[in-house]
Amino acid sequence: MKLDILLDNEWFIVLNKPSGMLSIPDRMQSEVSLKDILIEKFGSIYTVHRLDKDTSGIIVFAKDAETHKTLSLLFEGREVNKHYVGLVNGTLYNNEGSVIEPIMEHPAKNGTMVVHAKGKPSHTDYEVLESFGIYSWVKFQIHTGRTHQIRVHSKHIGNSIACDSLYGDGKPVLISAIKKKYNLAKSEEEERPILSRLGLHSYKLQFEFNGLEYELEADPPKDLRALLQQLRKWKKG
Numbered sequence: 001m002k003l004d005i006l007l008d009n010e011w012f013i014v015l016n017k018p019s020g021m022l023s024i025p026d027r028m029q030s031e032v033s034l035k036d037i038l039i040e041k042f043g044s045i046y047t048v049h050r051l052d053k054d055t056s057g058i059i060v061f062a063k064d065a066e067t068h069k070t071l072s073l074l075f076e077g078r079e080v081n082k083h084y085v086g087l088v089n090g091t092l093y094n095n096e097g098s099v100i101e102p103i104m105e106h107p108a109k110n111g112t113m114v115v116h117a118k119g120k121p122s123h124t125d126y127e128v129l130e131s132f133g134i135y136s137w138v139k140f141q142i143h144t145g146r147t148h149q150i151r152v153h154s155k156h157i158g159n160s161i162a163c164d165s166l167y168g169d170g171k172p173v174l175i176s177a178i179k180k181k182y183n184l185a186k187s188e189e190e191e192r193p194i195l196s197r198l199g200l201h202s203y204k205l206q207f208e209f210n211g212l213e214y215e216l217e218a219d220p221p222k223d224l225r226a227l228l229q230q231l232r233k234w235k236k237g
Helices: 034-042 065-076 149-156 222-236
Strands: 005-008 012-017 056-062 081-089 096-100 103-105 113-115 123-131 135-142 200-209 212-217
Touching (some): 005 212, 012 034, 034 056, 056 065, 065 200, 123 222, 135 222
Parallel strands (some): 056 200
Antiparallel strands (some): 012 056, 081 135, 123 135
């Protein structure tokens, strides 16, 4: 596959990961990951951080052990500004705010996280960019890097990420749910979702490395942009 490379230098490579692709191999080696492809291309590649399989957007891999150590410390030390955009269910109670709630692995459900007093400190800031009633387009900044952090904190405030089957209802976004007078095309037996994957995208990273400031951005992919366009059109009436 063709990689969407945002930056490639002697120390690290930054890519715009598509939704539906693993960042790194899973335990079962069940499918090809982005890291597998990079190893084939560059030889040695080191994991700095990761994105959930269905989350699209900016991800960084190091090319050598020393860079890996430096970048990993930056991420762990909260010296990287990490920004996301996402479509959430419903209208938020506040247009902006912070969720500062500890997160831990669910004691009974493997691979699932939960807000719990015994969890690790976790901090997510959010700001509503656009509200469409049934859905809202929200900007997030995470100050910690817990597994599924935005998804868990969004659920906690009552507005899970759209199409999230783990922390929400998992229902796809349908035009008929937004548009009052929607008629199924004669050629279609059932309505095709306008979005059926997790509505979350990593759009900006900022950090300093070797005395240089890096600010990397990746626009939301085509499916999210098309959905926003439709939501704006229907909102205008």
